[in-house]
Amino acid sequence: MYLNIILLPLVGALFSGFGGRWIGSKGSCILTTSCVGIAAVLSGIAFVEVGLAGNTIHIILESWMESGVFSVHWGFLFDTITVTMLIIITWISTLVHLYSIGYMAFDPHRPRFMCYLCVFTFFMLMLVTADNLLQMFLGWEGVGLASYLLINFWYTRLAANQSAIKALVVNRIGDFGLGLGIFSIFWIFQSLDYSVIFSTVSLFDSYYIKFLGFSCHGLSLVGLLLFVGAIGKSAQLGLHTWLPDAMEGPTPVSALIHAATMVTAGVFLMIRFSSLLEFSPFLLSVLVIFGALTSFFAGMTGIFQNDLKKVIAYSTCSQLGYMIFSCGISCYDVSLFHLTNHAFFKALLFLSAGSVIHAVNNEQDMRKMGSLVRFLPMTYSLMLIGSLALMGFPFLTGFYSKDLILELAYSNSFCNLDLLCSSLALWLGSSAVLFTALYSFRLIYLTFLNSNNNTRVVLSSIQESSVLMSIPLLLLSIGSIFFGFMAQDLFIGLGTDFWNGSIFILPNHNFHVEAEYLPTFIKWIPFLLSSLGISFATVINITSIYKYSLLKTYKISFFWVYLINKKWFFDILYNRFFVYPILNFGYNISFKALDRGFIELAGPFGFSNFIPNWSSVIFQIQTSQMTHYVFYIIGSVCILFILVIWEYGILLNSFHLLVFYFFLVFFI
Template sequence: MYLNIVFLPLFGSLVAGFFGRFLGGRGAGLITMSCVGLSFCLSGLAFYEVGLGGSFTYLLLMPWFESDSFCVDWAFCFDSLTVVMLLVVTFVSALVHLYSTEYMGEDPHLPRFMCYLSLFTFFMLILVTADNFVQMFVGWEGVGLCSYLLINFWFTRIQANKAAIKAMLVNRVGDFGLALGIFGIFIIFGSVDYSTVFALAPYFSSSSISFFNIEVGALNLIGVLLFIGAVGKSAQLGLHTWLPDAMEGPTPVSALIHAATMVTAGVFLLARCSPLLEYCPGALMLIGVVGGMTAFFAATTALVQNDLKRVIAYSTCSQLGYMVFACGLSNYPVAIFHLANHAFFKALLFLGAGSVIHAVGDEQDMRKMGGLRRLLPFTYSMMVIGSLALMGMPFLTGFYSKDVILEVGYATYSSVAHFAYWLGSFAAFCTAFYSIRLLSLCFLAEPNGSRALLLSASEGSWPISISLGLLAIPSIFIGYMGRDLFIGLGTDFWGNALFCLPANLSLIDAEFMQTSAKLFPLCCSIIGGYISFLLYRSYNHDLFLLKTSLVGRKLYTFLNRKWLFDKVYNDFLTQNVLDFGYHFTYKAIDRGLIESLGPFGLSKLLINQVNQSRGWQSGYLYHYLLSFVDSNIIIGVWLIFGFPLLRIGVFLVIAVLWSTL
């Protein structure tokens, strides 16, 4: 059963990839959807058996490679953390597959698309079920490859090409950090198995390692390097620039990347390495600071974005910041709980946005929409549920995890925790603001789009409606139903999957903190949503005056240009690297040194010598025969008399040299 959970999506991907031309789009969709759906059903059984029953499972498939003390196996570990991720990934992926059969139904390359989706799911399952860092790295690189293929699915579009290359290159930076972290783990622990590394972590808490000829704490360095890998995949501040551009891919791809795969991999890595990170106080401090800054940065940037999918993409970046700074505060169960909750309502938002875009002729600019609540009532209700859950409104899924993260931040007595709490609270205000802004511009404001497109807008067919309806159920109820199981006081659900030192436990303090601090983020959300509704419900004239004022225009431009991160990277980093590559490696080495020794140097000399040797050829056969006979005579004489003559010659040379001394 457990192996089927992992390998059924691979089977569906292979069938759709190799036999898609015979099966057709519908056939490939049915095969892949059935495989991922069956994987979800088996994941539910695994969740009951492992998560609720406490029967952790370990499967050793076969040895991979052995070299001296370096041994890596193909093995799968199913603990409570793994089965939660399996349930989330397979559920969202199954609904995305169902949604894609209708959304991409007119695309002639639908079998290839379904093949990539199933392969994406397979590599994510490899990542979360791995028993060691090397096998996890296989899944890590696999989801990066599939994201490139899916973002660039419409490969004739230049923007899709650029976005896919950008995603690949930015993630290479994070992957390089993760690879260095794995090397450091092997150097310190002599193994890459989770069980060995995590068991030995307390014994190496005070060890050091030389890095660039500087002695640093070994575990702190490893923690920072692992976090760099998480920064790349989970789009944290600095390596976040690929995530908004990834919207160039089809909408089902965006839903799968943002809800279940790819970006959740970084948070999963931090949670999986909790027994190691607990002995890295410096790394935890960095994780907390970067997570809080990411939540704040992405929320402010989303305030003024006009692309429907881009707003939701920045909201993903912001919510990932919440999860990361929860890990930085050593509250890994809360981070995973928010990851699971976020997957449902974020998939609902993206698939709802796809339904809107599909209905209005692939228009993504919210300023050209409006008035869709009467034309798309079901999609409107689904978007309202997803947006309210994202805002953390009471009794919806997001409320039970996001507010707990902020409460833990306030209850942890450290400057980093309070720094993250205040940034997260202001990010909650911004989240509510841009969520209501999205609803207002798309559904509540007066129509601003083309009359022909708006009149032809209609709800999608049953696969789209079923996908949205099934995602709406956990977006409402799963937070309330799972709170006590996942983060309730005294719960033993996580077992040994997550670890926290007793000194870092602050969830208990969060239960008994003052009520005003608990209600402050919720008040920020309500105020932000109310202000946004007033400003964008009917395009308030005060909003126009605010945007066109001197300060307002500067602030709007700054936020609309994403805090100028892309400009800084392009002007000061990318351009300088390209100039260096052109003037040094290309002109000085490729065009200079290599060509001097190659085609314009040594090769040209040899060609000239060959041309000159042509004058030695007379073209008469008797000349060649005479040369052949003379050569044989000379060789024969040398073989007969050569060695004695050589000895005599050497003796004469030595005698002459001796006489001159």
């Protein structure tokens, strides 16, 4: 059963990819959706057996690589972290597959699209079920490949080509850091198996690596390299630039990338290696700072985005910052709980946005929408539920994890010795709450409530999505309302033994109890900030302040608005200091000076010019006639045959002559 969870998406991908011509478009949709749906049912059974019954399943198939002390096998680990991720991946993927049947109904390449979705799901399942780092890295790279294929699905569009290449290249930077982290782990632990690493990590607490006269704490170095990989996949500040541009793919791709796969891989990696991170206080501080800055930056930038999908993309980046932030304060269970909650309302937001885009003739600029609440009342209701859950509105799914992260940060700021780091992260995270509410309701106003800015032709054709697209939205809305309340006690309740040792937290790093006894006013701060953000969005959109006349009055405020609108110039700085110099080096040095310069002059072209007599003979031999080439080959074989006889004194008998005769006849 457990192996079928992983293999069923692969089977669907193979049959849809290689047999789509024969089974047809509808057949590929039915096959792939059925395979992923069955995997989702089996994941539910696995969740009951492993998560609720307290069992841990470890399957070892056979050896993969062996060389000295280096030994890697094909193994699959199913613990509570894994089965929780299985629920997220398979259930969300099933709903996305079902949604895609209606969304891509008129696309001529629908079998290829469904195949890519299954490939994406398979590699993500391979990533979360691996019991060693090398197998995990296989799934890690496969997820990157699948994201490239899906973002570039409409490969005739230049923007899709550029976005896919950008996503692949930026993720390669993080993958390079992860690769170095895997090498470092093998150097320290002499193994890549999770069981060996996690059981012996405390023995290497005082292990230092010396290189070029410098001494570095081994576990801190390894954790930092692993975090570089997480920065790339989970789009943390610095390597976040690929995430908004990934919106060039079809909307179901965006929902799958942002809710269940790809971006969750980095957070999963940090949670999986909790036992290693706990022994590096420096790395925990790095996680807190990076997570808080990412949530603050993405929330602020999302306010000034006009593309419907890019606003939701920046909200994903902000929420991922909260998850990394939670890992930094040693609350890995809360991070995984927020990841699970986030999967429901983020998939709901993206698929609802897809319904809007589908209805308005593929228009994504919110400024050209408006008044859609009259035409799409169900989509408006569902997107409102997703937006409220994203903001952490009381008693919706996001409320039970997002507010708890801020409460734990407040507790950590008083219990932790690094007060400056914790306090800074606390206020950055709290500010992101205000920005989240502001851009969420700005999206609601511009898309559904403000005056319409579209043409009469488009308005006359607007209608609600089909049944196949509406069913996933309704199911996700139920999860966005009730899942947080239903799973709170199981995942993060005081005294719960759900994680069963799969997450390791040092006793002095546990702040759950302190968060329960915080003053009531502190617990109300996120709600007050969300209400303030809703009020700002309402005032800006229903009054004349939307012209930003107050901001234009003060030049310094206008400068900050311009800076945020340009995404803090990350793309420009990267192009100026990295992309253009590398391209110039590649053309002027690598191509012109080396490839077409030194290598050609030192190669056959230069050699033929240096020895003109030999070159004339070579040019005469190259007649471009097949009969001449056959003569040269047979002559060379005969000479080689004679030399072998001469060297080894082989006596020619009748059998040798017969073989040689038939050999010549065959070639002639």
